[in-house]
Amino acid sequence: MVEHEKIYMEKHRMTDKVLISPNTTLYPVPVVLVTCGNREENNVITLNRIASCNAEPPMISISVRPGRASHGLIEQYGEFVVNLPWPDMEVVCDFVGATTLRKIDKWAETGLKRLPANQVQPPLLADCPVNLECKVIQTVKLPSHSLFIAEVVALHADSQVVNARGEVDFDLAQGGLVYRSAIVRERPVDNFRPQQLRASVHQWRDNRPA
Ligand SMILES: Cc1cc2nc3c(=O)[nH]c(=O)nc-3n(C[C@H](O)[C@H](O)[C@H](O)COP(=O)(O)O)c2cc1C
Known part of the structure; x- marks a missing residue:
């Protein structure tokens, strides 16, 4: 082991x-914006309980509490889109994850832009670099939670x-989309203040490139 590795180990290893x-502590923690509903009526929700769970065919799982407005829409239509946000969209993720469709027009508040999907009814988020239908x-x-x-x-x-082999490679962009918070509490929304x-989020909406 070289000297700098020894110093690193001494500093960081748990003694x-x-x-x-x-609890469900993991690290790093992805945070995504999931769109659900149909072409006319749709919603967006922030989720961190998401995982890749099968390779062929490609499958992922998300966990949603039954109380969320989005839960009903996912159950009803059986479809959703996972949108991976840019790092500067953390404020959007916080806002979308602290407000509900039942009380607020998240589309107007965030200005998130929707695009039609190919295979499913819920829209893609144009603002996000990667979208999984x-x-x-x-x-x-x-x-x-319900595990979908x-x-x-x-x-x-x-x-x-997208790299030369046709793969998504975030090293080509702004360096990854991991949530900044190193602590993911069981109920993250408790710490968010929608009014603040x-x-x-309005600042993000009004200042992003057209
Ligand atoms: C960072 C973050 C991660 C979240 N992860 C989840 C999750 O994995 N599952 C879930 O049910 N709710 C999660 N939430 C809470 C929902 O996003 C939140 O309750 C939202 O207001 C629900 O919106 P809706 O009622 O319009 O569906 C998370 C919130 C934040 C801020």
Whole structure:
């Protein structure tokens, strides 16, 4: 081991383990904007409970609490789109994840732009560089969340994040879309203040490139 590696290990390796209450701590944590509904009536929700869960065919899973307005739409239409945000959209993710379709017009507040999808009814978010169109194939009711397991039936990517082999490569862009927060609490929305976020999300909406 070279000297700088030794210093790193001494600095970062845990020497004492502390037993803390169990939760779903993982690192890093992706945060995505999921669109759901149909062509006329649709919604957007922020999710961090998302995982790749099968390769052939490509499948991902998302976990949504039954109380969310989006839960009903995903159950009703059996389709959703996973939109991967740019790092500067963290404020949008916070806002969309702290407000509900039942009380607010998230489209007007955020100015997020929608595009028609190819295979599913919910729209793609034009503001996001990657969009995965998904069809639900199985739903598992867990104690607090519904786990929607879905096949990825179409994948869209901005050309700037596609490499010569036709793969999405975020190293080509602004360096990844991992959520800045290193702590993901069980109920992240408890810490968000929609009124304060509104001003920041309006600033994002009004200052982004046309
Ligand atoms: C960073 C972040 C991650 C979230 N992850 C999830 C999640 O994985 N599952 C979930 O049900 N809600 C999650 N939420 C909460 C929903 O986004 C939030 O309740 C939202 O207001 C629901 O909107 P709706 O009622 O319009 O569907 C998250 C919120 C934030 C801010």
